[in-house]
Structures are given as C-alpha cells and as structure tokens.
Amino acid sequence: MQDLLTPLIALSPPSLVAVNSVTRETCAKTTGLRPLPYEAPTEPESETEGLLVEFAEQFSADVSAVTPEQRSTLMAAFGAEVLGIAALMFVADFGPRVSAGLTALGVPVREPEAWDNQTHPADALLNRFTSAVGALHGLDPLTTEIIRLRGATQHNCRLCTSLRETGALEAGGSEPLYAEIAQYEESSELSAAHKAALRYVDALIWTPSSLDDAAAGVLAHWSVDQAVEITLDVMRNATNKIAVALGGDEPRVADGVEHYRLGADGMPVFG
Structure with missing residues (x-):
C-alpha cells in the first residue's frame, strides 16, 4: 500500500x-x-x-x-x-x-x-x-470523511468544505459531529481514535518534521495498515492544494453542501 x-x-x-x-x-x-x-x-x-x-x-x-x-x-x-x-x-x-x-x-x-x-x-x-487511495477500505467511511474535512479546512479549500460523502453520513456522520472537528481536542463527540487520527493529520500538514508523537498516538488506536491508509488519505485529500494554489477551488453549489459517493474505483460520483 x-x-x-x-x-x-x-x-x-x-x-x-x-x-x-x-x-x-x-x-x-x-x-x-x-x-x-x-x-x-x-x-x-x-x-x-x-x-x-x-x-x-x-x-x-x-x-x-x-x-x-x-x-x-x-x-x-x-x-x-x-x-x-x-x-x-x-x-x-x-x-x-x-x-x-x-x-x-x-x-x-x-x-x-x-x-x-x-x-x-x-x-x-x-x-x-x-483513485487508488480512494479505493482503499481499511478505514470506515466516517473516519475517512473526518480526515478529509480536517484537511479541507486546513488548506482552506472552498470546494472540499462544501462536499459531504454519502457513505459517511450513512455511517453516522452529521453536521453537528463535523462541526466538532474544528476544536476536536475539546470534543465530547469525537472518539479518542478519531482525535489521534486528527492530531496526525495536523502534524503531517503543519509540523511534518516532528511526527513521532502523533504517529505513536495513531498506532495506539489503529493497526499499521490503517495508519498507512490514514497517511495516504491525508495526501489524497491534500491534492486540494493544487486547486487552491491555482484558484480552482470554487464550490459547485452556491449555498449549503453537495453530496457525493466515493465509488468502488476510488473516484467520486455526484448525483
């Protein structure tokens, strides 16, 4: 992987x-x-x-x-x-x-x-x-979405923050839960495993030269294969940096959010 x-x-x-x-x-x-x-x-x-x-x-x-x-x-x-x-x-x-x-x-x-x-x-x-990373399924859809949304806000991608993955919503995702991501350390709704994953997301984005503690935290809650998938998910989601850098991150909807489903081939399918 x-x-x-x-x-x-x-x-x-x-x-x-x-x-x-x-x-x-x-x-x-x-x-x-x-x-x-x-x-x-x-x-x-x-x-x-x-x-x-x-x-x-x-x-x-x-x-x-x-x-x-x-x-x-x-x-x-x-x-x-x-x-x-x-x-x-x-x-x-x-x-x-x-x-x-x-x-x-x-x-x-x-x-x-x-x-x-x-x-x-x-x-x-x-x-x-x-697409190869999107097709990985070692993580549950909700965890994948929580990771994606954290990266979306950290890179200020307008398109990414306007999207919601349907499988994650079906797995328990909701707007109140997603709102907790912004201040995840204080959240009573996000699990300890999700918080560990989010610390690792932040370390990859903001302090990549000091990853050891965050990586150890991930391994306390997730298997090695799942931790690798989290890592690759962060990179996959971070391709939004290209759209942000080139000014191509405008949302597809004027208001609210747009739903999509991550297909079996790892590519998003919009309704």
Whole structure:
C-alpha cells in the first residue's frame, strides 16, 4: 500500500527536470524534511527559477496564502504546462511528508528503480494515485470523511468544505459531529481514535518534521495498515492544494453542501 508513493517519486518529465529539482529542494527546505530524489538537470539556471522558488515556498508553508499575483505570474510563465508543474510541486511538497510519516510508523518507503519520463504528472497524481487511495477500505467511511474535512479546512479549500460523502453520513456522520472537528481536542463527540487520527493529520500538514508523537498516538488506536491508509488519505485529500494554489477551488453549489459517493474505483460520483 505504501508503494503507491513510489510512482510519484519516479516522475521526471524531460521538459521539467529542472522544475522538478527546484521544487523538490525548495519544498523540502521549507518543511525541514529530506527532499525526494530527483534526476539531475543538465540545463543552466533559468529566469523562472526565482518565481518557482517563491511559489513553492508559499505552496508548502500555507497554500491558502498564495496571492493572486503569484498565481498569475506562475500561469503566465508556464501557460499550458502549469497543471503539470503544480502536480510536480505537490509531489515535491507532500511526498517528503508522507515518507516521514511512514517512517515514523515503522513502514519503509521504496524508492523508484528508474525515472518515469513518460507519464504526465497530473495524470499520475490526480487520476491514478487519488483513485487508488480512494479505493482503499481499511478505514470506515466516517473516519475517512473526518480526515478529509480536517484537511479541507486546513488548506482552506472552498470546494472540499462544501462536499459531504454519502457513505459517511450513512455511517453516522452529521453536521453537528463535523462541526466538532474544528476544536476536536475539546470534543465530547469525537472518539479518542478519531482525535489521534486528527492530531496526525495536523502534524503531517503543519509540523511534518516532528511526527513521532502523533504517529505513536495513531498506532495506539489503529493497526499499521490503517495508519498507512490514514497517511495516504491525508495526501489524497491534500491534492486540494493544487486547486487552491491555482484558484480552482470554487464550490459547485452556491449555498449549503453537495453530496457525493466515493465509488468502488476510488473516484467520486455526484448525483
């Protein structure tokens, strides 16, 4: 299951080797983690490297604070390639977090044996990875939804906070319960196991260089396989950082919330 990360680490589009190296170094420096390995670039430093560094730093530190000026500058510089670049930036940002989380859980991460120069980063991340993680069922639907909603608010994703998964509602989810997530430590409704999972979510998002206590807390309530699934769920949900960074997180409904069901293939199905 943890090997779902390996194909993302292997991504190295030939035209974006320099972008990959810059974002992997920058994001890791910002979070205080070891960067993912990358294929060494052969071309000299480009004039876009400075803006990439600035954007990647903000993307990693707090994506909700990306400014319209930063967004428009990135889009103007990279045009049609911007989604692929954002996907690579996300892997550069969240890959080390997940690797650190898995290490804290005592689970090894397998590094790639060769670079993937063919797969488009957005396809690898937003289609293949997210669906594979969504299809995992080691956690109950309510726990999965509680984890998702915490990540949605931490990244200030307007779309994600407007969605509710039907299976979780059928499993006992409700708006009063979900409101408890904001102040989960004081909640009398969320279980000790859910609180441990939420501490781990917060650690992956905000303090990824200090995960040991949160990881130990998760393992006190969940199996290793479930803890790995929680870790991958956090990464899957955090792909909302791409939408937030690029300004594409507008809700699909003007008021209230929209229901969807996570399909057997791990992809959302809207009614």
